[in-house]
Amino acid sequence: MPDTKHPTSGGPTPADRGLPTVDISGWTCPTPLRDQPRVVMGHGGGGALSAELVQQIFAPAFGGEILAQLGDSAAVSLGGVRLAFSTDSYVVRPLFFPGGCIGDLAVNGTVNDLAMSGARAAYLSCGFILEEGVEMPVVAGVADAMGAAARAAGVEVATGDTKVVEAGHGDGVYLNTAGIGLIPPGVDLRPQRVVPGDVVIVSGDIGLHGVAIMSVREGLEFGVEIESDCAALGGLVESMLAVTPDLHVLRDPTRGGLAAALCEIASASCTGIVVQERAIPVPSAVANACAILGLDPMYVANEGKLVAFVPREHADAVLDAMRAHPLGAGAAIIGETVETHPGMVVARTPLGGTRVVDLPLGEQLPRIC
Amino acid sequence: MPDTKHPTSGGPTPADRGLPTVDISGWTCPTPLRDQPRVVMGHGGGGALSAELVQQIFAPAFGGEILAQLGDSAAVSLGGVRLAFSTDSYVVRPLFFPGGCIGDLAVNGTVNDLAMSGARAAYLSCGFILEEGVEMPVVAGVADAMGAAARAAGVEVATGDTKVVEAGHGDGVYLNTAGIGLIPPGVDLRPQRVVPGDVVIVSGDIGLHGVAIMSVREGLEFGVEIESDCAALGGLVESMLAVTPDLHVLRDPTRGGLAAALCEIASASCTGIVVQERAIPVPSAVANACAILGLDPMYVANEGKLVAFVPREHADAVLDAMRAHPLGAGAAIIGETVETHPGMVVARTPLGGTRVVDLPLGEQLPRIC
Numbered sequence: 001m002p003d004t005k006h007p008t009s010g011g012p013t014p015a016d017r018g019l020p021t022v023d024i025s026g027w028t029c030p031t032p033l034r035d036q037p038r039v040v041m042g043h044g045g046g047g048a049l050s051a052e053l054v055q056q057i058f059a060p061a062f063g064g065e066i067l068a069q070l071g072d073s074a075a076v077s078l079g080g081v082r083l084a085f086s087t088d089s090y091v092v093r094p095l096f097f098p099g100g101c102i103g104d105l106a107v108n109g110t111v112n113d114l115a116m117s118g119a120r121a122a123y124l125s126c127g128f129i130l131e132e133g134v135e136m137p138v139v140a141g142v143a144d145a146m147g148a149a150a151r152a153a154g155v156e157v158a159t160g161d162t163k164v165v166e167a168g169h170g171d172g173v174y175l176n177t178a179g180i181g182l183i184p185p186g187v188d189l190r191p192q193r194v195v196p197g198d199v200v201i202v203s204g205d206i207g208l209h210g211v212a213i214m215s216v217r218e219g220l221e222f223g224v225e226i227e228s229d230c231a232a233l234g235g236l237v238e239s240m241l242a243v244t245p246d247l248h249v250l251r252d253p254t255r256g257g258l259a260a261a262l263c264e265i266a267s268a269s270c271t272g273i274v275v276q277e278r279a280i281p282v283p284s285a286v287a288n289a290c291a292i293l294g295l296d297p298m299y300v301a302n303e304g305k306l307v308a309f310v311p312r313e314h315a316d317a318v319l320d321a322m323r324a325h326p327l328g329a330g331a332a333i334i335g336e337t338v339e340t341h342p343g344m345v346v347a348r349t350p351l352g353g354t355r356v357v358d359l360p361l362g363e364q365l366p367r368i369c
Numbered sequence: 370m371p372d373t374k375h376p377t378s379g380g381p382t383p384a385d386r387g388l389p390t391v392d393i394s395g396w397t398c399p400t401p402l403r404d405q406p407r408v409v410m411g412h413g414g415g416g417a418l419s420a421e422l423v424q425q426i427f428a429p430a431f432g433g434e435i436l437a438q439l440g441d442s443a444a445v446s447l448g449g450v451r452l453a454f455s456t457d458s459y460v461v462r463p464l465f466f467p468g469g470c471i472g473d474l475a476v477n478g479t480v481n482d483l484a485m486s487g488a489r490a491a492y493l494s495c496g497f498i499l500e501e502g503v504e505m506p507v508v509a510g511v512a513d514a515m516g517a518a519a520r521a522a523g524v525e526v527a528t529g530d531t532k533v534v535e536a537g538h539g540d541g542v543y544l545n546t547a548g549i550g551l552i553p554p555g556v557d558l559r560p561q562r563v564v565p566g567d568v569v570i571v572s573g574d575i576g577l578h579g580v581a582i583m584s585v586r587e588g589l590e591f592g593v594e595i596e597s598d599c600a601a602l603g604g605l606v607e608s609m610l611a612v613t614p615d616l617h618v619l620r621d622p623t624r625g626g627l628a629a630a631l632c633e634i635a636s637a638s639c640t641g642i643v644v645q646e647r648a649i650p651v652p653s654a655v656a657n658a659c660a661i662l663g664l665d666p667m668y669v670a671n672e673g674k675l676v677a678f679v680p681r682e683h684a685d686a687v688l689d690a691m692r693a694h695p696l697g698a699g700a701a702i703i704g705e706t707v708e709t710h711p712g713m714v715v716a717r718t719p720l721g722g723t724r725v726v727d728l729p730l731g732e733q734l735p736r737i738c
Contacts, residue, residue, distance in 0.1 A: 039499045039508060044533030053508075053531060061512035062495075062519065062526040074527035076492050079551050081448035087494035087547055088530045123445050125456035126431075127545045129498070130408045139408060139422075143430035150431065157431040158443035161457045162422060164413030165736065171538040176496045178456055178547030182448050367534065 042362020044091075046255025049362050051264075072113040072251065075183060082185075084119035086110055087178035093367045095138065095172050098212045099227030102175055103145030105303060105369060108232045109254065110179040111153045115237040116250045116306065118189050119181035121155040126177050128162040131170030142173055153232035155179065186245040191268035193248040196339040199315035200275060201308045203236060203322055204330030205229070206258050207286035210300035213368055214293065222289045231304030236327045240308065243321045248309040252302070254369055256360050259298040261307050262345045263359040273345045275335030275357070298347075299360055301368045309337065411731020413460075415624025418731050420633075441482040441620065444552060451554075453488035455479055456547035462736045464507065464541050467581045468596030471544055472514030474672060474738060477601045478623070479548040480522045484606040485619045485675065487558050488550035490524040495546050497531040500539030511542055522601035524548065555614040560637035562617040565708040568684035569644060570677045572605060572691055573699030574598070575627050576655035579669035582737055583662065591658045600673030605696045609677065612690045617678040621671070623738055625729050628667040630676050631714045632728040642714045644704030644726070667716075668729055670737045678706065 042049040073086030090106045100108075111121040126146065130139060150157050208229040215226055233252065240247060249269070253261035258280070266273045282290075282297045290297045304327060310318050315333065322328030345357040411418040442455030459475045469477075480490040495515065499508060519526050577598040584595055602621065609616060618638070622630035627649070635642045651659075651666045659666045673696060679687045684702065691697030714726040 036505050038505060039501060039503045039533055041501050041533050041535065043499065044531055050531060054529070057505075057509050057512050058529060058531075061509070061516035062529075063516055064525045064527060074492070074494075076527055076549075078452065078491055078549065079448075079450035081450045083447065083549070085492055085494060085549060086528050087496050087545070089496035089498050089532045089545060091498060091532045091534050122447055123443070123454055125443075125454060125547045126427075127456050127458035127496075127547075129458050129460060129543055130412065132408060132410050134408045136405050136407060136426075140426050140430070143426050147430035147432055156433045156445075158433060158445055159455050160423070160427060160431075162413055162419060162427075163458045163460045163736075164408055164410050165460050165540060165543075166410070168537065169540040171534060174498055174534075174543070176456070176458060176545035176547075178494045178496075178545075180445075180447065180452070180454060180549060367532075 041366045045360065045363025045366065046260055047360035047362050072116045075117055082183040084114045084117035084181050084183050085178070086113035087176060088113065090175040090369060091171070091367050092213065092369050093171060094216060095142065097216050097228060098225050100230035101142060101145045102173055103142035104149035105230050106175040106177045107146050107149035107153060107155070108230050108303060109369060110177040111155055111232045111234055112252045114179050114181040115234045116189065116252055117183055118187035118237060118241055119183045120234050120238065121153060121179045121181040123158040124150060124155050124177050124179045126157055126160045126175065128160070129170055129174040130162065130164045131167060131172055132164055133167045134172045138172060149232065153234055184241065184245065187241060189247060189249050191249050191265045194265060194269035194271050194309045194337055196271055196337050197312050198248055198309045198337040199312050199333055200273065200335040200337065201310055201315065201319055201322065201331055202258065202280065202334050203306045203328045205281045205283045205286070206253070206302055206305060207282060207290065207297040207300040209303040210257065210365060210368055211286050211289045214365055215289065220289070222285055224285050226285050226289065229302055229304035231327055233304065233306055233327060236306070236322065236325045239321045239325045240318050243317045244314045246311060246314065247318070248311065250306050250308050252306050254301050254303060255363055257299040257301055258307060259296070259345070259357050260360055262357060265309065266345050267343050270342045272338040272341040272343070273335060274338055275345070275347050277347050278350045279332055279334045281330050281332050295364055298357065299364055303369065410735045414729065414732025414735065415629055416729035416731050441485045444486055451552040453483045453486035453550050453552050454547070455482035456545060457482065459544040459738055460540070460736050461582065461738050462540060463585055464511065466585050466597055467594050469599035470511060470514050471542055472511035473518035474599050475544040475546045476515050476518035476522060476524070477599050477672060478738060479546040480524055480601045480603055481621045483548050483550040484603045485558065485621055486552055487556035487606060487610055488552045489603050489607065490522060490548045490550040492527040493519060493524050493546050493548045495526055495529045495544065497529070498539055498543040499531065499533045500536060500541055501533055502536045503541045507541060511544070518601065522603055553610065553614065556610060558616060558618050560618050560634045563634060563638035563640050563678045563706055565640055565706050566681050567617055567678045567706040568681055568702055569642065569704040569706065570679060570684065570688055570691065570700055571627065571649065571703050572675045572697045574650045574652045574655070575622070575671055575674060576651060576659065576666040576669040578672040579626065579734060579737055580655050580658045583734055584658065589658070591654055593654050595654050595658065598671055598673035600696055602673065602675055602696060605675070605691065605694045608690045608694045609687050612686045613683045615680060615683065616687070617680065619675050619677050621675050623670050623672060624732055626668040626670055627676060628665070628714070628726050629729055631726060634678065635714050636712050639711045641707040641710040641712070642704060643707055644714070644716050646716050647719045648701055648703045650699050650701050664733055667726065668733055672738065
C-alpha cells in the first residue's frame with residue numbers, strides 16, 4: 001500500500017483520521033520528513049511518526065542490515081556466538097510513580113527487549129544524564145532501584161557513564177540502558193516468521209503502566225491506586241521457550257500499547273491479524289480510567305507484558321506454561337493471524353462489529369517511558 | 370591515603386586547592402555525598418566529583434564486580450567469548466563544532482572506549498533524546514555524521530531508540546551510544562597491570578577537542594581555527610597490538626584531559642607516574658589559547674588521542690608502530706612509572722621544578738562531550 005497517506009500532524013487517536021491501513025513500510029509523508037521543519041513530541045511516541053523518523057532518517061544514514069529489521073533488539077553474531085543487543089533511553093515523567101521509578105523501568109525495559117529475542121539478559125550498561133540541581137537522594141533512589149531490579153532479573157550493570165547538563169536543559173534524570181544476552185540455539189524470533197494460523201497470546205492485563213503514570217501526572221484518582229506493571233520478563237520467556245523453541249515472535253507492548261505491537265508485527269510479517277476485543281484482558285480500573293479520559297486501552301503502554309505469536313499446535317501448551325508463571329498468570333489467547341487483509345489488524349467488537357486497529361501517529365501520553 | 374580530604378565544591382583547577390595526592394580510591398568527602406543536597410555540573414566532569422558519584426552511589430547500588438573496575442569499558446565473558454562493552458552519553462554544546470559534531474563524537478567515543486580494552490568495535494547501539502522543536506535538518510545532519518563515522522570505523526549501528534522531550538527539557542540532541550567488540554586472545558589491558566618502569570606514550574597533540582569547543586562556544590578566535598581531533602582509534606590500537614599483545618593499559622584522555630587519565634591510572638595501579646612537561650606535545654595554537662584562558666592543556670579534553678603504558682622492552686617498537694599510523698604520527702614518550710609516590714602523578718617542569726598533577730575536581734569546561 002505505497003500510496004497510503006497520513007497527515008504529518010493531527011489529533012491524538014488514529015481513529016480520528018479514518019485511515020484504512022496500518023502498513024508502516026508503505027507509510028509515506030505528504031511532505032518528505034527531511035523537509036518537515038521540526039521534531040514534534042509524536043516523533044518519540046513509538047507510532048507512525050517514530051517509524052517515519054527511523055525509516056527516513058536513521059536507517060538510510062546508518063545503512064545497516066540489522067537496524068533495518070527494526071526489532072526491539074538486534075540479533076548479532078560475534079566470535080561465533082549469537083547475541084541480542086538492545087538499547088532504550090528513558091525520559092518518563094514523573095521519575096517515581098506507583099509500582100516503580102525510572103530506574104527499574106530502565107533495567108526491566110532493556111531486559112525485556114532482549115527477552116523478546118529469546119535472550120536472557122547478561123550485562124547492562126547505564127548512561128545517566130543528570131540535570132544540575134537535581135536532589136542527590138533522587139539520584140541515589142534511582143540507582144538503588146536499578147540495582148534491585150538488576151539483581152531481581154539476574155543481570156549485571158557492567159559499565160556506565162554520567163553527564164550533567166545545566167538546570168533547564170534536562171528534567172532531573174534521563175537514563176539510557178543497553179544490554180546484551182545470549183540467544184539460545186534454535187530460537188529465532190522475528191515477525192517474518194509469523195504465518196497465517198498463528199495464535200496470538202497476551203501475557204496478562206493491559207494498560208496498567210500508562211494509566212498509573214497518567215494518574216499521578218494528572219493528579220487523577222480512580223477509586224483504587226493503579227500500579228505500573230513494570231517487571232522483567234526473562235523468566236516468563238524462558239518458561240515459554242521450554243515448551244518449544246519454535247515460537248514465532250514476541251513483542252513487549254510498551255509505547256503505543258498492544259495496538260502498536262500488533263500493527264508492527266502485521267506490517268513486518270505481511271500477515272493479517274484478527275483479535276477478539278472481548279478476549280483482551282483489561283482490568284476494570286483501567287477500563288474505567290480510559291473511559292473517563294477518552295482513551296482506548298489497546299493504545300496504552302505496558303511495561304511487564306508481552307504478546308506472543310505461537311504456532312497453533314503449541315498454543316495450548318505455551319498458554320499453560322505462561323499461566324504457571326507469576327508474570328503470566330493472566331495470559332489469554334486474544335486472536336489469530338489470517339491470510340486476508342495482510343498487514344492489517346482488525347478487532348471484532350463485543351457487539352459483533354469489526355474495526356480496524358491502526359498504528360497510532362504518536363503517543364496518547366508523551367514521556368510514558 | 371584514606372584520610373585525604375577534598376572540598377565538595379570549589380574552584381575550577383585542582384592546583385587552587387593545593388592537594389597532595391590523586392588517590393581517588395581513598396578520596397573521601399567531608400560530607401558523605403548522599404547528604405549533599407544536589408547535583409552540580411562537576412559531577413559530570415570526569416574528575417573527582419564524578420568518581421565520588423560512581424564510588425559512593427552507583428557502585429554500591431549496582432554492586433557488580435565489573436563496574437567496580439571503573440575502566441572505560443567493561444571486559445565481560447559471554448558464551449565463552451571475551452567481549453568489551455561500553456557506553457557513553459553525549460551532551461556536547463554546540464552540536465556542531467570545528468572538526469566534528471555530536472554524531473561522530475558519539476560513534477568515535479564509544480569505538481575508542483572499546484579500543485582501550487584492545488577490542489575492535491563491532492556493533493553500536495544509539496539512543497536519541499530529542500528536544501521538541503529541534504530542526505529536522507539538525508537531526509538528519511547528526512545521523513548522517515554518525516553513519517559516516519561508523520562506516521569509517523568499520524562498526525555497524527545495529528539497534529536504536531528515540532525519545533522526545535518537551536521544549537525546555539533538553540538541548541536539541543542528546544545521544545547515547547553503547548558498543549560491543551571482541552577482545553583478542555592474549556590482550557589484557559588494565560591499570561592493575563602497570564608496574565614501575567613502564568614507559569608512558571601519548572599518541573599526539575593534546576588539547577585540540579576542548580579548545581575547539583571553547584573557541585566556538587565562547588566566540589573566541591585564536592588566529593587559526595582549531596579543529597577537534599575527534600577520530601576512531603581502533604586501527605591505531607590494532608597496529609600497536611601487532612607489535613605485542615603485552616601492552617599494560619590504554620586510556621583515551623577525554624573529559625579531564627591527559628591529567629585525569631594519568632591520575633586514574635596512577636591511583637588504580639598504585640604506581641607513581643613522572644612525566645616530562647617538555648615532552649608532552651602541545652600545539653602552539655592550543656598553548657596560546659590556554660594561556661589566554663588560564664587553562665592547563667593537560668586538563669583539556671581530547672577525542673582522538675590515547676595514552677599507553679608499555680613495558681620498557683617494547684616501548685621503541687610500539688612508538689615506531691604508532692608513528693607509522695596516521696593517527697599516531699605525533700606520538701611521543703612523555704614519562705615513566707616509578708616506585709616512589711605510588712598513586713601520584715608528578716610533572717617535571719622545563720625549568721627543572723616538580724609539580725603534582727592532581728585529579729581535577731570537575732571539568733574546566735562543562736558539556737565538552
